[in-house]
Amino acid sequence: xxxxxxxxxxxxxxxDLKPFIPLGFAFGGIYALAGVGMVVLYxxxxxxxxxxxxxxxxxxLISWWFINHTGVPDVIAYLIxxxxxxxxxxxxxxxxxxxFAARPPLVKTMATxxxxxxxxxxxxxxxxxxxxxxxFLHLPSSDWRYRISGAIVNWTEIIAxxxxxxxxxxxxxxxxxxxxxxxxxxxxxxxxxSATLGVPVRRVEAAAWLGxxxxxxxxxxxxxxxxxxxxxxxxxxxxxxxxxxxAVLGRLRFLWATLAGGLVxxxxxxxxxxxxxxxxFDQSLSAYRTVTPFVIATTGLLWLGRRRVITVARSGN
Amino acid sequence: MALAREEAFxxxxxxxSLTAIDRGLAIRGAGITAFLLVVLLVCPLAGNAWTKTFxxxxxxxxVAASLGILYGRVGMISLGQIGMxxxxxxxxxxxxxxxxxxxxxxxxxxxxxxxxxGVIVGLPALRLSGLYLALITLMFAGAVTVIINKWxxxxxxxxxxxxxxxxxxxxxxxxRRPSSFGNDDDYFRYVVIVCVILFAVALAHVxxxxxxxxxxxxxxxxxxxxxxxxxxxxxxxAFALASFMVGVAGCLYAAQLAQPSAQSFATQxxxxxxxxxxxxxxxxxxxxxxxxxFAQVVPYLFTAQGLWGWTTDANIITIIFGVGLLQxxxxxxxxxxxxxxxxxxxxxxxxxxxxxxxxxxxA
Numbered sequence: 040x041x042x043x044x045x046x047x048x049x050x051x052x053x054x055d056l057k058p059f060i061p062l063g064f065a066f067g068g069i070y071a072l073a074g075v076g077m078v079v080l081y082x083x084x085x086x087x088x089x090x091x092x093x094x095x096x097x098x099x100l101i102s103w104w105f106i107n108h109t110g111v112p113d114v115i116a117y118l119i120x121x122x123x124x125x126x127x128x129x130x131x132x133x134x135x136x137x138x139f140a141a142r143p144p145l146v147k148t149m150a151t152x153x154x155x156x157x158x159x160x161x162x163x164x165x166x167x168x169x170x171x172x173x174x175f176l177h178l179p180s181s182d183w184r185y186r187i188s189g190a191i192v193n194w195t196e197i198i199a200x201x202x203x204x205x206x207x208x209x210x211x212x213x214x215x216x217x218x219x220x221x222x223x224x225x226x227x228x229x230x231x232x233s234a235t236l237g238v239p240v241r242r243v244e245a246a247a248w249l250g251x252x253x254x255x256x257x258x259x260x261x262x263x264x265x266x267x268x269x270x271x272x273x274x275x276x277x278x279x280x281x282x283x284x285x286a287v288l289g290r291l292r293f294l295w296a297t298l299a300g301g302l303v304x305x306x307x308x309x310x311x312x313x314x315x316x317x318x319x320f321d322q323s324l325s326a327y328r329t330v331t332p333f334v335i336a337t338t339g340l341l342w343l344g345r346r347r348v349i350t351v352a353r354s355g356n
Numbered sequence: 357m358a359l360a361r362e363e364a365f366x367x368x369x370x371x372x373s374l375t376a377i378d379r380g381l382a383i384r385g386a387g388i389t390a391f392l393l394v395v396l397l398v399c400p401l402a403g404n405a406w407t408k409t410f411x412x413x414x415x416x417x418x419v420a421a422s423l424g425i426l427y428g429r430v431g432m433i434s435l436g437q438i439g440m441x442x443x444x445x446x447x448x449x450x451x452x453x454x455x456x457x458x459x460x461x462x463x464x465x466x467x468x469x470x471x472x473x474g475v476i477v478g479l480p481a482l483r484l485s486g487l488y489l490a491l492i493t494l495m496f497a498g499a500v501t502v503i504i505n506k507w508x509x510x511x512x513x514x515x516x517x518x519x520x521x522x523x524x525x526x527x528x529x530x531x532r533r534p535s536s537f538g539n540d541d542d543y544f545r546y547v548v549i550v551c552v553i554l555f556a557v558a559l560a561h562v563x564x565x566x567x568x569x570x571x572x573x574x575x576x577x578x579x580x581x582x583x584x585x586x587x588x589x590x591x592x593x594a595f596a597l598a599s600f601m602v603g604v605a606g607c608l609y610a611a612q613l614a615q616p617s618a619q620s621f622a623t624q625x626x627x628x629x630x631x632x633x634x635x636x637x638x639x640x641x642x643x644x645x646x647x648x649x650f651a652q653v654v655p656y657l658f659t660a661q662g663l664w665g666w667t668t669d670a671n672i673i674t675i676i677f678g679v680g681l682l683q684x685x686x687x688x689x690x691x692x693x694x695x696x697x698x699x700x701x702x703x704x705x706x707x708x709x710x711x712x713x714x715x716x717x718x719a
Contacts, residue, residue, distance in 0.1 A: 135686075144487050145486045149433065156674050159674060160677075163669070291487075336495060337492060
């Protein structure tokens with residue numbers, strides 16, 4: 040009861056919260072990035088890629104391996120992680136996309152869990168946990184710090200936040216104004232009619248797979264740095280749940296709502312963290328803050344789905 | 357005259373179909389009885405560690421069957437069945453320490469409490485379409501993982517959570533088993549019998565009125581509504597039945613593990629369950645048995661036990677399940693339960709044809 044009263048009467052002051060706001064925007068930005076990647080792919084191909092978490096995590100692990108076991112410059116290692124995301128997603132799309140094209144969205148989505156299991160198994164096999172010296176991926180941008188009106192902000196946070204906004208804006212503009220973007224929107228509407236009208240379906244879908252994979256690789260790197268862990272299970276799990284939560288808040292359709300959803304989740308999670316790390320607070324509650332994405336997304340889902348609608352799935356949709 | 361002939365013909369046809377059904381039932385019944393006899397008598401001979409694995413497989417088969425009811429029969433995908441199993445195991449352990457009711461009553465009460473939880477989680481199913489339901493249940497499983505890592509399982513402590521840290525080692529208790537089935541072999545037989553009862557209950561539902569309603573909903577919700585089926589009621593019914601089964605399975609699991617811990621459940625277990633249930637065959641109860649074997653016995657065979665001295669990493673099995681999931685979704689939606697008899701029949705025909713070629717032909 041005491042802790043509740045403290046929450047309500049705000050004994051935790053503004054100055055205590057300040058450092059957590061940039062962190063919240065950074066996490067929110069990463070969630071939004073992954074969410075936007077998911078939504079774009081879902082709109083173009085009807086596939087909700089649940090292997091996003093595993094792909095991003097595998098990319099970050101590969102990057103760690105290149106940095107620690109080869110003489111490759113760090114920047115190249117980061118690019119390899121991003122490229123890995125793109126290549127794996129594209130390969131999956133090329134191999135399995137056409138085969139599942141005519142199946143219901145639910146089946147397409149379950150199939151991506153197969154890829155997730157393969158990647159999780161590979162990571163567990165090739166990168167077993169190092170208990171003595173756990174792996175970490177530290178982006179150099181996290182060392183460049185600034186003080187903005189009392190809060191310390193590092194460049195990784197700024198990059199994550201700006202990247203999310205630029206990506207959402209860029210993707211929205213791309214879908215609106217370019218030929219390929221128009222084709223993607225056409226596909227989202229009706230695959231068969233688009234094909235009849237001469238839209239190169241396979242090529243457009245491949246572009247969506249590649250683009251979303253690249254975004255996923257980048258988001259995986261940023262999240263590995265921000266969460267300060269490379270443990271495959273923790274990272275995969277946090278990544279996919281938060282990205283899904285953001286995508287769900289965007290109703291798997293709206294890019295701006297996905298961005299807003301991701302930012303809200305990140306911010307709420309971080310502010311709860313602030314409350315829980317306050318010295319007088321009941322520390323035992325802090326474990327629950329990880330539940331934030333579920334609670335927000337579930338509430339959002341129930342709110343958005345409050346009207347009972349029966350939908351009849353069209354074949355090929 | 358013609359009428360009488362038709363009537364006689366009809367009667368003969370009816371008689372034929374009745375005997376045909378009887379024969380089919382008899383073969384099936386004999387098959388199931390033989391299978392159960394082998395399981396009950398032969399499995400405990402394999403040694404203590406194996407018996408424990410088989411107990412796990414039987415429990416897992418029930419969980420896979422619950423997923424089969426939701427997805428295979430009604431078309432609702434739940435990615436949170438392992439989350440539900442965690443909840444049930446927790447409730448089972450909690451009730452076991454809090455009360456002294458006889459074990460069968462404990463099973464029933466755990467089943468009923470889990471059923472209530474399942475219906476509450478499943479309520480969104482009434483509003484959300486398939487994909488969103490999958491996501492909400494996946495998130496439920498995630499939230500359960502977070503909370504159970506914090507709460508741990510009851511082990512004889514006080515209060516709601518009832519968890520004692522390892523420091524109070526002298527006070528830590530184990531979840532009790534039915535009084536005359538204390539050792540692992542007897543407990544295995546007990547679990548198998550309870551699981552058979554659960555399968556029978558599920559089968560009775562599927563072959564009765566609810567089963568027909570579920571099938572109609574799976575084929576087309578709109579058409580089902582138009583024919584006057586109460587969609588809300590039957591969807592809830594499916595959730596209630598599935599959760600009840602998982603509830604009883606969870607209580608059995610709690611007693612099997614004796615001291616359940618959060619480490620007994622891996623994060624990706626929900627996905628592995630989906631993979632094995634689909635590989636086994638989501639539309640059939642035999643498929644659920646195969647799923648139990650795949651999820652528990654196969655990993656044990658290749659990791660702890662080693663097959664002819666060849667051991668491997670559990671992660672390799674995860675990879676194989678991933679590939680299997682993709683393969684099943686692509687080429688064999690009915691899973692092994694449907695594919696295996698077909699393949700065997702094809703093989704039999706092939707052998708018959710080859711043998712026919714070798715047979716000397718009459719000149």
